Amino acid sequence: MFENILGFWKGKDFLTQVIDEFKTMLDDTEKMFDLVCQSLLDNVNNPGLKDQIYAIDKQVNQAEKNIRKRIVEHLSLQPKIETSWCLCLMSVVKDAERLGDYSKNLFEVKELLEKPIDRKKFSEYFNSIDKEILDLFSQTKQAFLESDNTKASGSWEIKTRVGTMCDETITKLASCDLSTNEGVCYVLIARHFKRISSHLVNIATSVILPVTELDYYDEDKAKE
Numbered sequence: 204m205f206e207n208i209l210g211f212w213k214g215k216d217f218l219t220q221v222i223d224e225f226k227t228m229l230d231d232t233e234k235m236f237d238l239v240c241q242s243l244l245d246n247v248n249n250p251g252l253k254d255q256i257y258a259i260d261k262q263v264n265q266a267e268k269n270i271r272k273r274i275v276e277h278l279s280l281q282p283k284i285e286t287s288w289c290l291c292l293m294s295v296v297k298d299a300e301r302l303g304d305y306s307k308n309l310f311e312v313k314e315l316l317e318k319p320i321d322r323k324k325f326s327e328y329f330n331s332i333d334k335e336i337l338d339l340f341s342q343t344k345q346a347f348l349e350s351d352n353t354k355a356s357g358s359w360e361i362k363t364r365v366g367t368m369c370d371e372t373i374t375k376l377a378s379c380d381l382s383t384n385e386g387v388c389y390v391l392i393a394r395h396f397k398r399i400s401s402h403l404v405n406i407a408t409s410v411i412l413p414v415t416e417l418d419y420y421d422e423d424k425a426k427e
Contacts, residue, residue: 218288221270225296226348228266229406231259232302233340236399239306240333243313243392244320256310263303270296295347295409298402305399312391317384328372328389332396335365339403346407358407362400369397 235256241247249255274289339361346354372393376386 221273221292222348224266224270225292225299226344228263228270228296228299229302229340229344229347231263231266232299232306233337233344235259235263235303235306236309236340237337239310239313240337243309244322244325244333246319246322253310256307260303260307263300267296267300291409295406298405301402302399305395305402309392309395312388312395315384315391316388317382320388325389328375329368329393329396332365332368335361336396336400336403339365339400343403343407346410350410352411355407355411358404362404365400366397369393 238249238252239256242249242252271293274293278289339358342354342358342361345351346358370393373390376390376393379386381389
């Protein structure tokens with residue numbers, strides 16, 4: 204679908220502006236996720252973090268509205284031009300907005316904890332899954348912005364590892380000896396991690412899927 208995305212954008216002010224704003228959304232949500240993980244998992248003291256996280260989330264939400272408005276205006280004036288591209292962007296921009304929501308939800312888990320997370324204990328269940336998701340943020344941006352099919356397919360492998368680990372962790376937590384508070388918070392973290400990885404992969408694989416199959420990439424598609 205995005206066989207030569209950079210070449211297509213060249214000279215097209217509408218798409219260039221939209222993609223620039225979309226890239227900012229991805230940068231902002233990556234920053235949110237990183238800041239929240241530092242605070243939640245490594246107990247980094249960052250005064251004013253809550254205000255910062257909620258402010259970035261509002262920026263991301265506004266960017267989604269701006270992009271959608273531009274797309275609608277563009278299609279109203281030129282309904283037969285770049286339609287597939289516009290439909291794709293309408294889809295992935297929602298995924299980017301959800302990245303902000305789930306990062307904010309991770310911060311809210313911190314507020315539920317009765318005591319700070321012990322990174323060593325956390326790693327027994329999650330290993331370094333937060334680092335893998337940060338790598339997935341980077342790979343997703345490269346896949347989408349550079350129309351890199353290899354990185355798009357590779358993002359699925361990371362997402363699969365993250366998803367499998369989250370599911371296995373929840374199974375372990377169902378019979379663990381952690382406190383109720385800690386167990387519940389770990390389950391929430393696992394669910395939020397899995398959803399973040401899924402939305403990232405939706406964005407990355409949009410470069411190798413037709414509009415009708417967005418969000419439904421699987422291993423069979425990767426082999427075709």
